Amino acid sequence: MKIGVVGAGIAGLSAARALTTAGHGVAVFEKSRAPGGRVATREMRGIEMPRGLAGAALAFDHGAQYFTVRDDRFSEVVAEWQRDRVVAKWTGRVVTFDDEGWEDVSPSAKATGDKAVTVRYVGTPGMSAIATAMADGLDVTYGHRVESLQPLLDTFDRVVLAVPAAHAAPLVGHVPTLANKIAEVIMKPSWTVMAAFEEKVAARFDAAFVTGSALGWIARNTSKPKRDWKVDAWVLQATTAWSAAHVDDRPDDVGAFLMEAFEDLVRAGLPRAFYATVHRWRYATADPPLAVGAIHDPDSRITLCGDWCSGSRIEDAYLSGLEAANFVPRSESDGFSRR
Numbered sequence: 001m002k003i004g005v006v007g008a009g010i011a012g013l014s015a016a017r018a019l020t021t022a023g024h025g026v027a028v029f030e031k032s033r034a035p036g037g038r039v040a041t042r043e044m045r046g047i048e049m050p051r052g053l054a055g056a057a058l059a060f061d062h063g064a065q066y067f068t069v070r071d072d073r074f075s076e077v078v079a080e081w082q083r084d085r086v087v088a089k090w091t092g093r094v095v096t097f098d099d100e101g102w103e104d105v106s107p108s109a110k111a112t113g114d115k116a117v118t119v120r121y122v123g124t125p126g127m128s129a130i131a132t133a134m135a136d137g138l139d140v141t142y143g144h145r146v147e148s149l150q151p152l153l154d155t156f157d158r159v160v161l162a163v164p165a166a167h168a169a170p171l172v173g174h175v176p177t178l179a180n181k182i183a184e185v186i187m188k189p190s191w192t193v194m195a196a197f198e199e200k201v202a203a204r205f206d207a208a209f210v211t212g213s214a215l216g217w218i219a220r221n222t223s224k225p226k227r228d229w230k231v232d233a234w235v236l237q238a239t240t241a242w243s244a245a246h247v248d249d250r251p252d253d254v255g256a257f258l259m260e261a262f263e264d265l266v267r268a269g270l271p272r273a274f275y276a277t278v279h280r281w282r283y284a285t286a287d288p289p290l291a292v293g294a295i296h297d298p299d300s301r302i303t304l305c306g307d308w309c310s311g312s313r314i315e316d317a318y319l320s321g322l323e324a325a326n327f328v329p330r331s332e333s334d335g336f337s338r339r
Contacts, residue, residue, distance in 0.1 A: 003328060004029065004156035006146050006171075009037030010314055011306045012162030013134035014321025019160075019328060020138065027156070028138055031145040034128065035135040038063035038281060039314060041126030042194065049231075050198045050274050057228040060194040060221050060235055061127040062279050065207070066090055066120040067314035073322065074315045078121060086133045090120045092206030092223040097265055099212050102205060124226040130314075146171070153301060160303045160324050164283035168304055175300045181290065185308055188240035189247045190284035193258045195276040196233040202268035214242040214261045232271075236262050240285055251278040285312050293323035303327050 001024050005016045008030035019026045040063040047058055069075050081087040095102040105118070123129035146152065149171050152159045161168050165185040172178040206223035210216055216239035222229050236258050238246075246254060255278040263270045286308035294305040305324035307317035 001025070001157035001328065002155070003027075003158050003160060004152040005160045005162060006149075006152070007037070007162035007306075008032075008035035008131070008135060008140055008142075009162060009306070010039055010131065010134070010317035011309075011321040011324070012160065013131060013138070014318045015160045015162060015303075015305055015324040016138050016321075017134060018322055018325035022325065022328070024328065026139065028135075028140040029144045029146055029152075030140060030142050033142050034131070035140065035142075036063075036128050036131030038284065039123070039127050039131050040064075041123070041128035042279075043126070044275065047275055053198075053231060056230045058196055058231055058233060058275065059126055059227065060233055061122070061219075061224070062192050062194055062235055063281065064127055064314055065217065065219055065235065065237075066122050066224075068118060068120060069315060071315060071319060074318055077318070081130065081133065082121075084133065085124060086129050087121045088124045088225040090122045090224050092220070093204070094120070094207045094209075095205045097208040097210045097213075097218075102208060105209070122224045124224075126227075149302065158301050158303065158328050160305060160328075162305050162321065162324070164306065165286065165308045166283050168306075172300070172302060172304070175297050175302060177297045178295060178300070178302060178304060181292075181295050181304070185286050185290060187283040187308065188285045188287045189243040190240055190281040191238040191243045191246065191254050191258065192279045192281065193236040193255050193262075193276065194233070194279070195236065195259065195262075195273045196231055197271045197273050199271035200232045201234065201266060201270060203266055208265075210265065213265070214238050214258060215265070216240070216242075218262060218265070234262070240287065243280075243284075247280070247282070251280070254278055254280075289316070294320050294327065296324070296327040 003024045003026045005028045016026045042060050044058040094105045165182050169182045207219035217237040219235050221233040296303045303324045305320040309320045310316045
């Protein structure tokens with residue numbers, strides 16, 4: 001069958017690849033210029049670098065920071081990514097931070113009770129490499145904003161909508177079963193600061209989960225594999241609660257406040273930042289996610305998927321796309337009649 005997929009984030013690409021493997025003709029439509037959604041890397045070009053850093057590369061993973069693996073289906077594709085050098089393990093020192101200081105994150109426990117260190121993976125040389133690899137070989141049209149699903153439904157046998165719940169809502173408002181489900185979802189924003197310093201920040205860790213602060217996460221981006229280690233580049237992410245309370249604040253004010261919050265965590269203070277910018281993810285996380293995998297309405301021929309359907313992790317988005325693909329029979333004789 002002919003399947004239209006709206007959204008080239010991890011969920012949409014996962015669905016598109018699974019449907020293509022099943023023999024369907026798949027076309028993907030993405031409003032941005034590149035795939036990935038929040039699995040993103042921003043490469044800064046034309047930045048005047050300090051003395052001693054001329055020629056160094058400046059980039060930030062300003063969305064999803066890393067991912068972990070739990071499900072066997074996801075484990076299989078991650079093994080392929082490792083083999084193809086799309087991803088690598090991140091062995092940076094991750095700590096928890098509160099008013100009393102910091103300590104190393106405790107090892108995770110397997111269901112068996114055995115202790116095992118949490119394995120974190122990142123895309124190489126940036127998180128966006130994951131989406132680039134997933135999009136390879138697919139028919140993706142970039143810079144295409146879908147304002148209505150009707151033209152797609154007139155062209156395709158099925159439509160998979162893999163966009164944030166807030167973007168999906170106006171597109172499926174005429175389908176009560178889907179609209180009612182989306183109405184249960186509250187999407188929270190996230191403010192992110194990207195900053196690069198003339199000298200190395202005096203922190204004996206590479207990333208931290210922070211409590212008691214406007215910041216929820218800080219990470220030395222250049223501690224990840226295949227990054228340019230010569231530049232001390234950091235990503236600071238505010239908590240969703242703080243971001244929601246300040247969602248419409250001026251970016252300059254947000255950046256200054258979060259940089260001060262970062263300096264409060266580093267006793268030696270921060271060196272001069274030669275570059276800093278702010279990004280707002282307006283629909284970053286579902287609170288809470290629906291935990292349904294994907295949502296399908298046979299009468300409208302529309303399927304919804306995304307991390308907001310099942311969780312907030314990259315793995316959740318990937319598995320949600322697989323669930324969406326499972327709703328599509330291999331042919332009309334398998335139980336599908338076009339309406």
